[in-house]
Amino acid sequence: MKFYMAPMEGLTGFVYRNAYHRNFGDVDQYITPFIGNRNLSSREKNDILPAHNAGLSVVPQILTNRADDFLEIARTLQEYGYDTVNLNLGCPSGTVVAKYRGAGFLALPDELDRFLEEIFHKCPLRISIKTRIGVENPGEWERLLAIYEQYPLEELIIHPRVQKDFYKNAPRMDAFLFAVKTSRHALCYNGDIASLEDYRQVTGNIADAKLNRVMLGRGILKNPGLIGEIRGGKRVSKTAVKKFHDDILVGYLEVMSGERNTLFRMKELWSYLGQSFTSPEKYLKKIRKTQRVSEYRALVDALFSEQEWCP
Template sequence: MLILAPMQGLTELLFRKAFQRCYPGAFDCAISPFLSITHGNLKDATIKVEDVLPEANEGSMPVIPQLLGHEAEGFVELANRLNELGYSEVNWNMGCPMRRVAAKHRGSGILPYPDEVRSILDSVVPRLKVALSVKVRLGYYSIDEIDAIIPILNDYPLASVTVHPRTGKQMYSGQVFLEKFAQILPQIKHNVVYNGDICTPYDYRRIRTLFPEVKDVMIGRGALYNPLLPMQIRAESPDDFNDAELSSQMQMTSAQVFIVSLVNDILQMEVSNQAKIRKIKEYWCLLSKALPGSEERKRKVLHASDLDAILRLIEDMAK
């Protein structure tokens, strides 16, 4: 399986829909950017909860909502509300590295505290009406913190364990610790999903070759640097994805068309022009890497402050 990674502010509904429209079936599913369990009440029409409302997700790829937090009551309440909406699985975020999140023992900040992990799972799992999967890093401070977490995860019926083999302290840079990943892989009794730095079909092949037992891979930034990536991976690995019908369904939409399609969706949003400009620029920073043309020309979009000028620049570059 190829899974689109949760990326707050990036792989939200708008992106997932545009992606599915341009590359149907390229990703098997997505994990949503996290919903903080302190947002609790699904009736609050916050943008975050709208991101996973089923009717809004029609035409998008299948999505598994991700929850961030460590308050058992809030977790159970939100997870079971999501079940009422039709979801059969939620994912628990134990990977977020942001300092203000981690400082409260949320995200990867809980990894140095195995007793807390056990106490939350003890309290939450028996009351959940949905399956639970988790997404972890190797630790917050150290890659060895995971050693005390694995036996705990093994004690509960989890749908999968996604491992991003970095520490929280590393944020998103520095090496991925593949040796440590290799060491812990046989210890995890659940289905393991690999995540981290898959930016080319070669990266994918390398991980599948190093770890043949890992069948499922999650891709984040790689899909923004090059939206064709999941299709390139499928085309290069027919043995992994032997669904001929699916590959024929997938149109070879170019990255240019995808960017223009996404920008058009942003223009339809009911927000101010300033908010649209901010959103377009956030995506442009990553997606423009897929376009031909000099960096200097690409930077002009970031320096422009007028929406029409930005659209003209993007259209010119996407021709």
């Protein structure tokens, strides 16, 4: 099985990826949070710079519904040395969907088909797709999958929810199984794998050699030892998690301007990591409030030494 790290805006950028790689090194492919405009922002540029991704297998992600924009961004990425890009057809956020981008583009299958025809015709890079199964209901999936079948995708990553689900409701395994049965593409499953049991349930559901890749997002953020646990059955130690945490903190301090920006990122991370400790609430409350890195470090040290790691 190959394990992919999910793109998560504000969370799984290059600082997190590099710290993860140094500490655990068991991810086969990282997809970056999305790039949305022709003129890459400095955050986007930093995230994809080869020097910031040395030794990692990284596929940058593009979010657009305009073929000319996609092609222009892909050209830029080619100049940076990338040979594969990922198209985001899964983002459920209201502002993105309102512009018919991300999962919103799934509402316009004819336009999507034309868009894919053009980018697959003209793009010099390989293209993978990360998709939801529809906007309103799973009945849309068959048509969307039939469209994907016409193009030579590098791979198809499926998060089997509809846009309207956001992250609620259970992933719709029937829709994923339909793809396993009918698609010619290499498939990757994504959604709600947060434990070894979840992983076994998903892969046990699919007794098919076609599924040899899964993508994990929130599960890794809650428990960075998750892939190791799945692969080797061994739980990661609290000491190893602390070292990983410290690496991320130092990484952000090096690249972000000002303590507040670093703390903003670390607080976001704690909304996931915090779930894996016994009684974390009183520490998390103070962590959320602090504006100083020195105080933040003391709070985190206390949490690690006084509470147990129980992912």
